Amino acid sequence: MExxxxxxxxxxxxxxxYGTLVNVKGWVRTRRGSKQVSFIxxxxxxxxxxxxxxxxxxxxxxxxxxxxxxxxSLSVNGILTQSQGKGQAVEIQATEIEVYGTADPATYPLQKxxxxxxxxxxxxxxxxxxxxxxxxFRIRHNMAYAIHKFFHDKGFFYFHTPIITxxxxxxxxxxxxxxxxxxxxxxxxxxxxxxxDNDFFGKQASLTVSGQLEGELAATAxxxxxxxxxxxxxxxxxxxxxxxxFWMIEPEVAFNDINDNMELAEEFIKFCVRWALEQxxxxxxxxxxxxxxxxxxxxxxxxxxxxxxxxxxxxxKILEExxxxxxxxxxxxxWGVDLASEHERFLVEDHFKRPVILTxxxxxxxAFYMKQNDDGKTVRAMDVLFPKIGEIIGGSEREADYDKLYxxxxxxxxxxKDMWWYLDTRRFGTxxxxxxxxxxxxxxxxxxGMTNIRDxxxxxxxxxxxxx
Ligand code: 4AD
Ligand code: MG
Numbered sequence: 125m126e127x128x129x130x131x132x133x134x135x136x137x138x139x140x141x142y143g144t145l146v147n148v149k150g151w152v153r154t155r156r157g158s159k160q161v162s163f164i165x166x167x168x169x170x171x172x173x174x175x176x177x178x179x180x181x182x183x184x185x186x187x188x189x190x191x192x193x194x195x196x197s198l199s200v201n202g203i204l205t206q207s208q209g210k211g212q213a214v215e216i217q218a219t220e221i222e223v224y225g226t227a228d229p230a231t232y233p234l235q236k237x238x239x240x241x242x243x244x245x246x247x248x249x250x251x252x253x254x255x256x257x258x259x260x261f262r263i264r265h266n267m268a269y270a271i272h273k274f275f276h277d278k279g280f281f282y283f284h285t286p287i288i289t290x291x292x293x294x295x296x297x298x299x300x301x302x303x304x305x306x307x308x309x310x311x312x313x314x315x316x317x318x319x320x321d322n323d324f325f326g327k328q329a330s331l332t333v334s335g336q337l338e339g340e341l342a343a344t345a346x347x348x349x350x351x352x353x354x355x356x357x358x359x360x361x362x363x364x365x366x367x368x369x370f371w372m373i374e375p376e377v378a379f380n381d382i383n384d385n386m387e388l389a390e391e392f393i394k395f396c397v398r399w400a401l402e403q404x405x406x407x408x409x410x411x412x413x414x415x416x417x418x419x420x421x422x423x424x425x426x427x428x429x430x431x432x433x434x435x436x437x438x439x440x441k442i443l444e445e446x447x448x449x450x451x452x453x454x455x456x457x458x459w460g461v462d463l464a465s466e467h468e469r470f471l472v473e474d475h476f477k478r479p480v481i482l483t484x485x486x487x488x489x490x491a492f493y494m495k496q497n498d499d500g501k502t503v504r505a506m507d508v509l510f511p512k513i514g515e516i517i518g519g520s521e522r523e524a525d526y527d528k529l530y531x532x533x534x535x536x537x538x539x540x541k542d543m544w545w546y547l548d549t550r551r552f553g554t555x556x557x558x559x560x561x562x563x564x565x566x567x568x569x570x571x572x573g574m575t576n577i578r579d580x581x582x583x584x585x586x587x588x589x590x591x592x
Contacts, residue, residue, distance in 0.1 A: 125220040128201055134170035137214060142206050148175060148216065149199045149224075151253060155192055157181075164192060166200065169252075172259050172410050176215040177202065188221065194235055195227025195253075241579055248583055248592050256414065259407035260572050260580055263400060267568060268352070270399035271373055274392055275350045280375060283342040283349040285335030290327055291542050293337050294491050298357045299330035300368075331356035334561060336374050337493070337546050340522060343376035343557055344549050350375040352564075360587050364576040365465065365514065367565060369585035376559035382495075382504045382521040385558035386481050389508055389517050390431050393479075393562070397423050400571040408571070416573035422511060423571065431479040431508070434471075436463075439482050442475055443467055462489040465514035472509050480509045492532050494520040506560065513570050519560020526550035 128147035131139075136148055150168030157163050160181055165174035177200050181189060192198065202216035209215070229235065233247050234254060244251040251257045272282065288302050304324040305311075311319045320327050335351035342349040351374045358368060375388065400408055401423050412419040443457040455464040463482075471480050484497060485505040494503035508517035523529040529550055533543060568580035578584040583592045 125199070125222045126201060130199075132170040133166065133168045133173070133175045136175050136204065136216070137171065137173055137212070139204060139214065142204055142214070144204050145201060145219070146204050146216065147199065147201050148177075150175075150197070152192060152194055152196045152198060152227075154194060162189070162192070164198075164200075166198065167253075167258070169258060172255060172262075172406050173212075176207065176209070176212055177218050178205075178215050179218045179221070184218075184221065188223065191223045191226045192221070193227060193229050193232075195232040197224040197227075198222065199224060241576065245578055245584070252582070255410060257579075259410050260568070260574065261582065263404045263407050263572055264568055264580065266404050267396060267400065267564070267571065270396050270403070271352060271564075274395045275375065278348070280348045280350050281342070281346050283335075283339060283346070283351055285332070285338040285342075285351045285353065287332055287354065288325075288329050289332045289338075290325070290329050291337060291546070292330070292538075293332070293334040293493075295536060295538060296333070296357075296359075296491075298359045299333060300356050300358050302329045302331060333357055334372065334374065336376065336559060336561065339374050339376040339559060340493075340546070340549060340557065343378045343559065344553070344555060347379075348375070348377045362587055363465075364578075365566065365569070367577055367581065367584055367586060370577075370581070371564035372561045373564060374559060374561045376557065378555050378557045380521075380558040381556055382483065382506060382558055385519055385521060385560060386431075386433060386483075386506055389481070389506070389519065389560050389562075390479075393508065393517070393567070394427055396567060397426055397571060401427075404571075411573050419573035422573075426479055426510070429478045431481050432476045433481045433483065435484045436482055436486065436502070436505075437484065439463070439467075439471055439480075442471060446470065446475070460486050460488065468507075468509040468514035469511070472511050472514075479511070482507050482509060487532075490520070492536050492538060493522050493529070495523045496528055496532070508560075510566075510570055512575075513566050516566045516570065517560050517562045519558065521556065521558040524550060524554045524556050526554065 130149050131146050133148055133150060136146060148166060150166040153165040153167050153174050155162055155164050162179040162181060164177040164179060166177050167174045199222040200216060200218050201220040202218040205215055205217050207213055207215040234250055252261055292299055313319055333355055335353060339349060339351050354369055355372045356369050359366060408420060440459050447457055453466055457467060483506045484502040486501060487503045490503050490505045494505050496503055504521040506519050507515050510516040533540060565577050565580050569577055572580055574580050
């Protein structure tokens with residue numbers, strides 16, 4: 125077969141160079157046809173769309189043709205032709221075909237369309253070859269790019285925070301431990317506590333739950349930074365919105381108060397949603413047509429209005445009124461409760477019908493670093509709540525006052541020896557500052573319309589599941 129430079133299918137489909145010889149390479153999605161001619165739908169991942177390869181069966185060897193089944197990989201030389209059929213502008217009249225790899229129809233799992241999402245999760249090594257996961261993972265890439273673009277264009281610096289850490293940012297005790305100790309022969313002191321002196325780091329270490337604390341150090345030097353990296357939570361919650369390993373984007377800005385923080389969050393998330401609509405139009409349209417007919421309308425919907433801003437206390441009042449009017453929630457509603465996703469979604473989907481930023485939560489249900497309000501009961505927290513998702517962003521203005529932060533750390537019995545470096549930001553040139561964390565997969569749930577977070581990350585890590 126004549127060697128030619130490969131053209132990606134996305135470029136072939138946009139080409140009008142009819143009559144020229146091109147080479148495409150990809151995987152067979154379907155093959156259909158008659159005794160004289162075969163139509164092969166070939167996909168190379170560059171786009172949701174396949175190119176149609178037309179094969180005149182008389183011109184090819186039967187032994188070769190037999191190998192061209194769903195899942196097989198091919199290199200095709202052929203003439204780019206204006207298509208007569210509907211649904212595509214161009215097709216390729218094959219002149220030469222090489223089969224790189226076969227896919228035995230008896231064992232290749234992606235034969236038919238319409239596999240359940242549960243089944244596809246079991247074959248996560250092959251599911252990127254489906255239309256749906258191709259679309260989701262192309263969108264995932266594009267959103268990562270959009271996030272870097274948004275912050276870079278605003279003059280933020282991408283700051284790398286450690287993945288292995290000795291501090292628990294959220295203080296929720298959901299950390300995975302990192303150790304090289306022999307678990308069958310742990311050294312303990314007379315009280316039965318494990319001795320970490322001989323462990324790799326000489327102390328107890330874990331995978332990070334958030335880059336925020338180190339991000340604050342950077343913000344109080346570089347002014348405005350963001351992190352974008354993997355985070356880990358050993359929370360045993362088997363829900364469609366929780367992963368044990370997820371990616372988080374955490375901007376942190378010196379001199380921003382909570383209002384600046386809310387403005388940044390709203391502008392940021394709208395930028396991302398607009399990017400998905402404009403830059404991933406083909407993939408979003410596919411997901412809209414195949415899975416969720418309201419996806420595009422929902423994306424356009426959040427761009428339209430400004431987000432509602434409301435205090436937690438006002439939010440509780442609305443929920444209590446709904447309960448009084450007969451609305452049934454699974455979990456109770458009262459001042460002080462950590463809102464469940466059903467409560468958040470009621471505010472967004474039923475009550476206001478647009479995204480809500482809830483602020484000033486009770487300090488007991490929020491992390492130690494949040495700025496304390498004068499009422500002594502609440503902190504300057506802000507959660508952004510989204511339709512279908514609930515909490516998509518969590519953030520706050522930070523406590524900048526050394527004494528207040530110190531006493532909160534003591535109240536919560538956070539080991540001070542682990543926190544000295546964090547407290548130093550409040551000892552030397554402390555400034556008001558704010559930040560937030562966006563769960564990358566929660567954003568992807570929203571822009572793809574997928575309903576399970578396991579379907580927007582290539583290899584999900586959840587309780588009892590670390591396959592692949
Ligand atoms: O609300 P969280 O716990 O806030 C923080 O970690 C702060 N340190 C962020 C900051 O202020 N810099 O988490 C932030 C976001 C949540 O709103 C949610 O979108 C996502 O991270 N998230 C998860 N996503 C998937 N699986 C999980 N288990 C998640 N936990 C939180
Ligand atoms: Mg939160």
